[in-house]
Amino acid sequence: xxxxxxxxxxxxxxxxxxxxxxxxxxxxxxxxxxxxxxxxxxxxxxxxxxxxxxxxxxxxxxxxxxxxxxxxxxxxxxxxxxxxxxxxxxxxxxxxxxxxxxxxxxxxxxxxxx
Amino acid sequence: xxxxxxxxxxxxxxxxxxxxxxxxxxxxxxxxxxxxxxxxxxxxxxxxxxxxxxxxxxxxxxxxxxxxxxxxxxxxxxxxxxxxxxxxxxxxxxxxxxxxxxxxxxxxxxxxxxxxxxxxxxxxxxxxxxxxxxxxxxxxxxxxxxxx
Numbered sequence: 001x002x003x004x005x006x007x008x009x010x011x012x013x014x015x016x017x018x019x020x021x022x023x024x025x026x027x028x029x030x031x032x033x034x035x036x037x038x039x040x041x042x043x044x045x046x047x048x049x050x051x052x053x054x055x056x057x058x059x060x061x062x063x064x065x066x067x068x069x070x071x072x073x074x075x076x077x078x079x080x081x082x083x084x085x086x087x088x089x090x091x092x093x094x095x096x097x098x099x100x101x102x103x104x105x106x107x108x109x110x111x112x113x114x
Numbered sequence: 115x116x117x118x119x120x121x122x123x124x125x126x127x128x129x130x131x132x133x134x135x136x137x138x139x140x141x142x143x144x145x146x147x148x149x150x151x152x153x154x155x156x157x158x159x160x161x162x163x164x165x166x167x168x169x170x171x172x173x174x175x176x177x178x179x180x181x182x183x184x185x186x187x188x189x190x191x192x193x194x195x196x197x198x199x200x201x202x203x204x205x206x207x208x209x210x211x212x213x214x215x216x217x218x219x220x221x222x223x224x225x226x227x228x229x230x231x232x233x234x235x236x237x238x239x240x241x242x243x244x245x246x247x248x249x250x251x252x253x254x255x256x257x258x259x260x261x262x
Binding site for chain 2: 037041056
């Protein structure tokens with residue numbers, strides 16, 4: 001499967017950049033959807049575009065340690081202030097999508113399959 | 115790298131915002147050492163799960179990490195309530211975490227299973243009322259038996 005940068009995901013899908021604007025060149029090669037952080041830790045593939053509604057500081061820590069390419073907050077879920085500063089500090093790109101989780105994932109999946 | 119590099123961390127209890135600092139720091143150190151990304155990821159995930167467990171269940175604890183050419187060894191020690199039934203705690207989905215922890219996205223009963231999944235060796239010593247020590251090892255290269 002091809003790879004796309006987080007910047008390309010944001011531009012093509014119309015997602016906003018909520019944090020980590022300096023890290024948008026990170027590449028993603030698959031989509032992973034899950035809100036339960038315990039599951040994400042064990043199952044999110046490295047370099048995946050992780051879609052969730054969990055916009056807290058723990059989600060950022062999970063993204064760093066599980067090495068996902070980015071966090072995409074679906075449903076306009078809020079990235080809280082502490083999470084935003086942690087994401088900036090750790091260089092984790094966080095995008096915001098107005099769509100539900102599945103629809104958000106589908107948009108990215110279509111890019112990966114093009 | 116020919117020498118052992120050691121780190122010590124004190125994990126504060128009841129502070130979810132700081133959980134992940136120790137594992138993040140070790141992850142950076144392992145990148146500098148130049149270990150393979152999948153090895154680094156295994157260590158980071160296992161150690162973060164351990165940190166989270168310390169915060170949820172034990173009011174914090176101490177982590178010692180030794181990095182040598184063959185392996186990364188982590189010893190996570192707490193003075194918490196201990197684990198009554200380790201085999202039960204090792205089952206996916208079994209958890210004693212309170213509701214507020216679950217609302218943060220944790221407490222799904224995946225912590226210890228994830229730690230076992232991402233390490234090559236794991237031992238748990240626990241005494242109820244005294245505390246728990248978890249020792250985990252991730253080898254830095256495939257072991258001979260794994261290759262053959």
